[in-house]
Amino acid sequence: MSSRLRPVPGWEVVPRPFDHPDSQRLVEEVQQEYVVRYGGPDLTPLDPSYFEAPLGAFFVGYLDGEPVATGAWRRRDDVAWAGTTATAEVKRMYVAPRARGRGLARALLAHLEATATQAGAEVMVLETGERQPEAIALYESIGYRRIAGFGFYRDAPLSRCYARALGERRSWDDAAATFDDEPDHGLADPTTREAWRVLLAEALPPAPARVLDVGCGTGTLSGLLAEAGHDVTGVDFAPAMVDLARERHPGVEFLLGDAADPPVGPRAGGGAAYDVVLGRHVLWALPDPAAALRRWVSLLAPGGRLVLVEGRWHTGSGLLAAETSRLLGQAGREVSLRVLDDPVLWGGPTGDERYLVVSRR
Numbered sequence: 001m002s003s004r005l006r007p008v009p010g011w012e013v014v015p016r017p018f019d020h021p022d023s024q025r026l027v028e029e030v031q032q033e034y035v036v037r038y039g040g041p042d043l044t045p046l047d048p049s050y051f052e053a054p055l056g057a058f059f060v061g062y063l064d065g066e067p068v069a070t071g072a073w074r075r076r077d078d079v080a081w082a083g084t085t086a087t088a089e090v091k092r093m094y095v096a097p098r099a100r101g102r103g104l105a106r107a108l109l110a111h112l113e114a115t116a117t118q119a120g121a122e123v124m125v126l127e128t129g130e131r132q133p134e135a136i137a138l139y140e141s142i143g144y145r146r147i148a149g150f151g152f153y154r155d156a157p158l159s160r161c162y163a164r165a166l167g168e169r170r171s172w173d174d175a176a177a178t179f180d181d182e183p184d185h186g187l188a189d190p191t192t193r194e195a196w197r198v199l200l201a202e203a204l205p206p207a208p209a210r211v212l213d214v215g216c217g218t219g220t221l222s223g224l225l226a227e228a229g230h231d232v233t234g235v236d237f238a239p240a241m242v243d244l245a246r247e248r249h250p251g252v253e254f255l256l257g258d259a260a261d262p263p264v265g266p267r268a269g270g271g272a273a274y275d276v277v278l279g280r281h282v283l284w285a286l287p288d289p290a291a292a293l294r295r296w297v298s299l300l301a302p303g304g305r306l307v308l309v310e311g312r313w314h315t316g317s318g319l320l321a322a323e324t325s326r327l328l329g330q331a332g333r334e335v336s337l338r339v340l341d342d343p344v345l346w347g348g349p350t351g352d353e354r355y356l357v358v359s360r361r
Ligand SMILES: C[S@@+](CC[C@H](N)C(=O)[O-])C[C@H]1O[C@@H](n2cnc3c(N)ncnc32)[C@H](O)[C@@H]1O
Pocket: 083, 172, 173, 185, 214, 215, 216, 217, 218, 219, 220, 221, 235, 236, 237, 238, 241, 257, 258, 259, 260, 279, 280, 281, 282, 285, 286
């Protein structure tokens, strides 16, 4: 774990126990600031053990050897967001007034995010308050999103809770804005779009079918299928992807959650029932594809089908058709495979392996 970060000369971040004298001095200062802003200190019970590895960490920031900032995180597996409970919570983010205006809060927060990610956290959450507008502005400018209240002050009217994706979710989040620039993602070219429309029409039952689009990204295929008259729900764990999907396809339901364990259950009126679970370029990205396939099968109505578009790309990532077929066989499914080598689908010729699998029972 990197313990040093130097955004300005003389600045360093050092891991310290919560009860270290430098930590305590700064915690006392931040509590005084809460007294001024809110009329009392933060009463959230905190135990020094919350910040011990591997479930937490506490850092003191030094400027020219003087302790001027603190920041900490602790695992908070009771707070779920974006389909995970591998959650870390920021605590005691504070930069003393004498050291403000140098970007230290931003640097410290980046350090907290990096160390929490290294320790296995998948999202970061935090709680701040309406009377800390500078903190709110900082978090929002970095990309934190408002979430439902949690923790000790969950029902307090001034409390504001935020979350941001870490790790793999963050990478997909960062990819969202330009994701649709690829011809097969955005389907901006009418010929490419039409080729996908026809391909999916051939692979799916007639509309209206109930379709779950797992790892839906910006929702391009969900939108295409909704246009064709299907009843579509899309699921993705990258908040920026889901935002774009909702913006571009307002008539379609998009959920923030894990594709491997979608936040859907039996529909009202009974039945666990999707006619189709569709995934394009998603199975390869899941840590346990066999478990995901079992879960997807469990969501199918009798006679339902899995429709998967996968590939093994020139980059070396992806799944060979043989591997996907083997996984489906393990899940007790028959496989019908179609090679997708028509350049129209991809906006140009490809030299790698791309395919569609339709799997009925
Ligand atoms: C290559 S993109 C494909 C997007 C979309 N299916 C398409 O074909 O345009 C992979 C998508 O899967 C999502 N993803 C990856 N792992 C996921 C997981 N465990 N749960 C939910 N979404 C996931 C990513 O956020 C990303 O949007």
